[in-house]
Amino acid sequence: MKAAKDVIVFPLDVPAPEAARSLVSLLADDVGMFKIGLELFIRSGPELVRRIDQAGGARVFLDLKLHDIPTTVRRAMAQVAELGVYFATVHCGDSQAMLEAAVEGAGGRVNVLGVTVLTSISPADVARAGYRQRYSTDLQRLVMKKAGMARDAGCDGVVCSGMEVEGIKAAFGGGFMAVTPGIRPAAGGVAADDQSRVVTPAMAIRRGADYLVVGRPIRDAADPRAAARAIAAEIQRAWDEQRKSGGSKC
Numbered sequence: 001m002k003a004a005k006d007v008i009v010f011p012l013d014v015p016a017p018e019a020a021r022s023l024v025s026l027l028a029d030d031v032g033m034f035k036i037g038l039e040l041f042i043r044s045g046p047e048l049v050r051r052i053d054q055a056g057g058a059r060v061f062l063d064l065k066l067h068d069i070p071t072t073v074r075r076a077m078a079q080v081a082e083l084g085v086y087f088a089t090v091h092c093g094d095s096q097a098m099l100e101a102a103v104e105g106a107g108g109r110v111n112v113l114g115v116t117v118l119t120s121i122s123p124a125d126v127a128r129a130g131y132r133q134r135y136s137t138d139l140q141r142l143v144m145k146k147a148g149m150a151r152d153a154g155c156d157g158v159v160c161s162g163m164e165v166e167g168i169k170a171a172f173g174g175g176f177m178a179v180t181p182g183i184r185p186a187a188g189g190v191a192a193d194d195q196s197r198v199v200t201p202a203m204a205i206r207r208g209a210d211y212l213v214v215g216r217p218i219r220d221a222a223d224p225r226a227a228a229r230a231i232a233a234e235i236q237r238a239w240d241e242q243r244k245s246g247g248s249k250c
């Protein structure tokens with residue numbers, strides 16, 4: 001059976017490989033997956049991805065959010081797949097062909113997630129970017145549209161905020177994974193930082209999220225292990241409530 005810590009994805013959002021490796025040692029027993037993003041990948045490259053993958057039991061998520069013409073994305077995703085990571089990301093963007101190319105490049109060797117609308121983006125941002133008014137007043141619709149593109153292209157799931165998970169699961173089924181950043185625990189006055197569409201760990205679980213990406217609330221806590229354990233306890237309580245009410249998936 002899945003443990004609550006297994007659904008916590010911790011982003012190694014630090015520039016130096018030494019700092020990344022010490023976070024991996026510190027948190028290996030308390031999270032299920034380590035996410036490597038642009039900052040660390042640009043500094044340390046594929047070699048660090050391989051080392052972290054071999055460091056402990058936790059899986060690796062390579063979050064490069066590819067976005068380019070289809071051929072470039074297909075070839076880049078084929079290289080990502082060589083690294084043996086569990087998840088990789090591509091922006092849903094505006095091109096179905098680009099998403100299909102990402103899936104083709106992955107060739108079933110890595111789970112491809114389409115990034116719908118970044119969790120830092122607010123309805124005002126969408127309006128400013130020139131999207132139709134119906135999307136800026138109802139961001140969920142835009143996320144659903146992008147999630148539909150990802151599903152049609154053959155992606156394994158999407159990255160979205162916890163606010164949109166329920167709709168995605170209802171429309172595309174429980175097997176289509178929803179990975180949710182923008183997680184902020186209610187307790188302890190944790191800042192939203194640059195995140196806009198924020199939910200608590202319990203809310204994300206209740207709405208059906210498969211994985212919760214939690215960075216700064218763990219990394220910047222006085223005791224990161226204790227912070228990760230508190231989040232795992234909150235996830236477990238949400239699962240227990242679901243089980244009691246007969247709605248459990250785990």
Ligand SMILES: O=c1ccn([C@@H]2O[C@H](COP(=O)(O)O)[C@@H](O)[C@H]2O)c(=O)[nH]1
Pocket residue numbers: 011013037115117118119120159160181182183193195213214215216217
């Ligand atoms: O829509 C998205 C997609 C990816 N991210 C990434 O998740 C983490 C969130 O970190 P926090 O410190 O918990 O805010 C970060 O690595 C982002 O690049 C996202 O936030 N939103």
